[in-house]
Amino acid sequence: MFLPLAFLIQVLGLVVNASPIARSGSPTEDLTFVLPIWEGALASHGDSKDLAVLSDMKSLLGVGGSHTKLGWSFSSWALSRDIQDASHDYHFDPTNLQHMTGLSEKSGLPILIHMNNGRWADCCTPNSDGGWGDVLLDHIATQPSTTMQNPDGGSFYSHNGGNNYFSLSRLNTVYRDYKKRNIQASAQVLAQWAAQHPNLFAGVSLDSETMMPSQAADYNPLVIAEWKQWLQNTGIYGPGQQYFGTGRVPAFKDIASFNAATGQSFASWDAMQPPRSITPGDAFSEEWQRWRVMLILNAVSDETYWIAQAGIPRTQIFGHQTPRFDDYTLVDDVITETPANGAGGVTYYGWSADAYGAINPGLRASGKNNWGVFEHNPVSTDATFAYNGLVKLFDDGIKVICPNSWESDSATKDQYAIFGSPNFGDTFGNSLKKFLSTHGDTPRNQQPEPWNPGTRVFDFYDSFPQATATGPDNHLEPSGSVGGVARKSVYSAVGGSISYKVSLPRVSSDQRLNLWTSLGIRDGAGIGGEVQFQVQVNGQNLFGPNFHFNKNYWTWKRWVPMMVDVTPWAGQTVTVQFLTTGNAYYGWTTWGSPAIYQSSDNNLALGKAVEVSSTDGDSAGWRASGSTDGIVDGTDGFRGWSSAPHSTPSAVEWFLVDLQSPKSFGKIVLFPRSDVADAAGTGFPTSFLIQTSNDKSNWKTIVTASDYPRVKAGDGQIFTFAQQQARFVRVYATTLGGVAGEFWYRFQLTEVAIYP
Numbered sequence: 001m002f003l004p005l006a007f008l009i010q011v012l013g014l015v016v017n018a019s020p021i022a023r024s025g026s027p028t029e030d031l032t033f034v035l036p037i038w039e040g041a042l043a044s045h046g047d048s049k050d051l052a053v054l055s056d057m058k059s060l061l062g063v064g065g066s067h068t069k070l071g072w073s074f075s076s077w078a079l080s081r082d083i084q085d086a087s088h089d090y091h092f093d094p095t096n097l098q099h100m101t102g103l104s105e106k107s108g109l110p111i112l113i114h115m116n117n118g119r120w121a122d123c124c125t126p127n128s129d130g131g132w133g134d135v136l137l138d139h140i141a142t143q144p145s146t147t148m149q150n151p152d153g154g155s156f157y158s159h160n161g162g163n164n165y166f167s168l169s170r171l172n173t174v175y176r177d178y179k180k181r182n183i184q185a186s187a188q189v190l191a192q193w194a195a196q197h198p199n200l201f202a203g204v205s206l207d208s209e210t211m212m213p214s215q216a217a218d219y220n221p222l223v224i225a226e227w228k229q230w231l232q233n234t235g236i237y238g239p240g241q242q243y244f245g246t247g248r249v250p251a252f253k254d255i256a257s258f259n260a261a262t263g264q265s266f267a268s269w270d271a272m273q274p275p276r277s278i279t280p281g282d283a284f285s286e287e288w289q290r291w292r293v294m295l296i297l298n299a300v301s302d303e304t305y306w307i308a309q310a311g312i313p314r315t316q317i318f319g320h321q322t323p324r325f326d327d328y329t330l331v332d333d334v335i336t337e338t339p340a341n342g343a344g345g346v347t348y349y350g351w352s353a354d355a356y357g358a359i360n361p362g363l364r365a366s367g368k369n370n371w372g373v374f375e376h377n378p379v380s381t382d383a384t385f386a387y388n389g390l391v392k393l394f395d396d397g398i399k400v401i402c403p404n405s406w407e408s409d410s411a412t413k414d415q416y417a418i419f420g421s422p423n424f425g426d427t428f429g430n431s432l433k434k435f436l437s438t439h440g441d442t443p444r445n446q447q448p449e450p451w452n453p454g455t456r457v458f459d460f461y462d463s464f465p466q467a468t469a470t471g472p473d474n475h476l477e478p479s480g481s482v483g484g485v486a487r488k489s490v491y492s493a494v495g496g497s498i499s500y501k502v503s504l505p506r507v508s509s510d511q512r513l514n515l516w517t518s519l520g521i522r523d524g525a526g527i528g529g530e531v532q533f534q535v536q537v538n539g540q541n542l543f544g545p546n547f548h549f550n551k552n553y554w555t556w557k558r559w560v561p562m563m564v565d566v567t568p569w570a571g572q573t574v575t576v577q578f579l580t581t582g583n584a585y586y587g588w589t590t591w592g593s594p595a596i597y598q599s600s601d602n603n604l605a606l607g608k609a610v611e612v613s614s615t616d617g618d619s620a621g622w623r624a625s626g627s628t629d630g631i632v633d634g635t636d637g638f639r640g641w642s643s644a645p646h647s648t649p650s651a652v653e654w655f656l657v658d659l660q661s662p663k664s665f666g667k668i669v670l671f672p673r674s675d676v677a678d679a680a681g682t683g684f685p686t687s688f689l690i691q692t693s694n695d696k697s698n699w700k701t702i703v704t705a706s707d708y709p710r711v712k713a714g715d716g717q718i719f720t721f722a723q724q725q726a727r728f729v730r731v732y733a734t735t736l737g738g739v740a741g742e743f744w745y746r747f748q749l750t751e752v753a754i755y756p
Contacts (some may be wrong), residue, residue, distance in 0.1 A: 018613075030446060031069060031399075031444060032067065032069075032402045033401070035072055035110070035402050035403075036404070036688045037403065038406035040407075041100055041103060042096060043096050051107060054109060055107070058107075060431055061436055066440070067441055068394075068444075071104075071111055072406065073112040074113065075115075075123070076113050076114070076117075076190075077123075079178065080122045080165050080178075081133060082094070083182065086135070094189045097189055099230035104197070112400060113186075114204070115183055115205065115307065119207070119208075120162045123162070141166070145222050146167060146174050147167060148217045148218040150214075150483050162209070167222055167223055167236070168217075168295045168296065169222040169225075170302070176594065187307045190310075191312050202400055203318055206300055208374070209322045210300055211322060211331055212292060215635075223295065224274060230291065231249055231713070233248065240742065242678055242740055242741060244321070244738040245682030246289050246740065249686050250686075255269050262470075283527070286551065286552050289327075291375070292337065292551065293409045293552075297333075297336050300319055300342075303339070305340075314676070315342075316494060317341075318342065318371070319339050320345050320347070321337045322346065323337075323348060324359060326336075337359075337362070338363065340681055340713040341674055341681075343367055345374050345666075347373065347374060349376075350379040352388075353377075353391070353392035354544060356396070357544030357564070360564075362547070363657055364546065365516065367714055369447050371397075372398060372399050372400030373401050376393075381424050381425060382427070386428050387431040391595050391738070394444075396447075397445040398444075399444070451716035452755055454514070454599040455598050456595045457504065458596040460578070460594040461489070468500075468502070469492075472493045474498055475491050477491050479704075479721070480520075483520070483557040484557075486721075487518065487593045488722060490590070490594060491591075492590070495581065496578070496579070496589070501575060502596065505571070511599045513565070513569075513596060513599075515535065516596075517535070519559065519562060520559045520560065521588055521590065522588040525588040528554045528585050528586035529551065529582060530582050531582030531583060531587055533547045533549070533589065535579070536576070537566060538580065541665060542564045546581070554586065558709065559592055578594065603754065605657045612624045612654070612656070613643060614644035616746075621675075622642040623640075626638055627640050627641045627752055628751070630753075632751045633674055634674045640675075641655060641748065642748045643746050645745065645746055649686070649737070649738070650737050659727050659756065660727065661727055662726055664725050666720060666755070667718065667754070668718075668754050668755075668756065669717065670751075671717070672717065681711055683738075683746045683747065685734075686705075686737060687708065689730075689731075690703035690729070691731040693728075702724055
């Protein structure tokens with residue numbers, strides 16, 4: 001959106017009315033959905049045949065109860081089965097989707113729709129009748145530079161088995177235009193239906209498992225061209241373009257600076273080509289790997305925007321990624337599991353309850369407080385193993401579980417059949433039936449949002465002097481910096497062990513205790529080796545086997561937030577141990593702001609008066625008065641605060657919160673622009689100070705940020721520091737962010753929150 005050029009030089013003082021915090025979750029926060037995947041329904045069957053299958057499902061599994069509910073899930077094949085012919089340019093055909101929504105109404109079963117239009121677009125399993133067509137997929141694949149390629153130009157695209165590998169470059173307009181058009185047409189049908197039947201709509205998941213086929217992808221020339229633009233903040237990442245404000249920070253000003261950073265000697269940007277293979281720890285390879293991760297993240301985030309723009313609430317749009325099997329081959333980095341402005345989600349096959357800790361804490365600590373598993377199967381004959389996995393997911397506060405797959409209508413069942421699996425029999429089906437019975441009337445554990453787990457009941461940073469620490473180097477860093485983001489931190493070099501005795505409070509039935517921390521490699525570290533992080537409570541692992549860092553985390557340093565429910569230990573005195581293991585070479589492992597919280601709403605900034613340096617776009621929904629109302633999700637009608645525009649990034653703009661009297665606080669969260677627009681996430685400054693004062697004349701700087709990395713829409717930016725006592729809090733920006741679709745630089749926020 002292009003905002004009017006209106007500079008307001010005077011300081012604007014604005015007061016807002018206090019209002020209850022609007023939890024960033026779905027309309028049915030206390031519900032958990034169990035939605036087996038059944039791809040066998042078709043409009044050509046008529047209602048009776050397909051309703052009979054759903055009747056069998058209800059009979060065999062039970063329907064759950066008041067809070068954990070049985071439903072079903074299926075795919076909208078908007079690039080294969082559910083399209084019109086070439087004479088209609090393959091537009092989306094809603095016939096099958098409308099049949100499915102009708103089945104939901106008649107059966108009373110809630111539904112979730114998998115937007116399966118990625119590498120599984122011509123899927124599927126033996127229980128999927130209909131023979132999904134490849135006509136549109138093949139049409140796209142025959143166009144120039146539309147599919148993923150190896151270094152020699154060979155295509156990875158083929159039929160079936162999850163091999164519809166189209167290039168994820170934003171320059172791949174042929175693929176993206178068809179996909180966006182048909183996905184939005186499908187989502188519009190769903191949105192209209194969901195508005196009439198909100199109790200039957202659980203949400204949508206994105207393309208199943210968006211990833212790379214191997215380390216040899218993607219060398220499509222469009223991917224390489226876009227990479228160069230992203231590195232320099234030019235092309236589609238330059239001023240006036242669609243993705244301005246989302247390029248690399250810091251950008252490379254010339255090929256010489258790129259060569260110096262990566263150890264290369266390219267004569268020009270035109271001559272620069274990515275490495276033909278990836279060598280972990282090599283600066284050039286890792287810069288390419290960083291771009292491969294960004295391709296995945298951009299793809300899932302763009303799809304989320306498309307679906308949201310069609311009318312589906314963002315809290316009901318879930319990721320659907322592999323659970324970090326191989327960072328370098330599949331590029332399923334944990335950051336890709338939660339798309340910008342959406343909720344997180346993965347697939348689990350054969351995972352034990354103990355192993356979930358390697359993934360669930362990262363999912364819970366990113367994005368919203370909603371997350372799900374969109375393909376789940378224990379692939380085991382052990383009934384206890386299967387049941388305990390479901391209970392663990394429930395205890396972690398999961399919103400949606402999609403068991404794969406329902407095949408009661410199939411004469412020949414595959415190994416994943418919930419009942420009648422040739423490998424595992426009825427084990428999974430019986431476990432699901434038991435779970436729906438035992439947990440049907442149990443409200444979902446409504447976990448707090450990751451940016452505010454609640455009131456700190458134990459701070460591991462503050463209690464470090466009383467801890468028992470061993471290892472090469474354990475110490476406190478008031479402003480430990482990882483990737484240019486400073487947090488109060490406990491530095492514990494690889495081989496470190498820090499042990500605490502913690503007395504945990506008892507909590508009420510509607511409260512949770514959560515351990516929150518962030519993991520990182522401290523700025524200044526050279527290239528190290530792989531390391532593992534672990535937290536134990538009374539010897540029990542919280543991070544599954546461990547959370548590991550590969551060598552990419554040394555070249556592209558970034559915090560990884562983690563949040564784990566420790567409510568089972570409420571009311572006990574426990575031993576909490578922080579461990580780092582692995583390669584000690586540059587093993588500068590750091591725990592960011594580790595603490596245990598008791599869930600509560602304690603935002604000191606809620607409803608408080610604000611002052612800003614300038615403002616712009618009031619008529620278009622940009623009002624500073626809304627930036628302390630507790631609503632962290634921007635909409636088309638409300639976007640937050642925007643400063644006046646500037647022609648260069650070097651400009652001063654600031655935002656001030658008046659707490660009315662001196663308050664004690666140790667955390668500030670800034671929420672980037674998150675309205676439903678391609679510009680979401682842009683306009684966030686890259687250099688700024690966070691300051692405090694009691695008189696608005698004498699300012700104390702508590703956070704300094706320089707070359708702050710690009711932010712993800714919907715992802716609150718968390719800043720922690722030693723406890724402060726002040727009345728006024730100011731964010732003072734000196735380098736502004738570009739705004740997508742504009743030529744201007746601005747300071748834009750949806751919300752500011754301040755916590756004790």
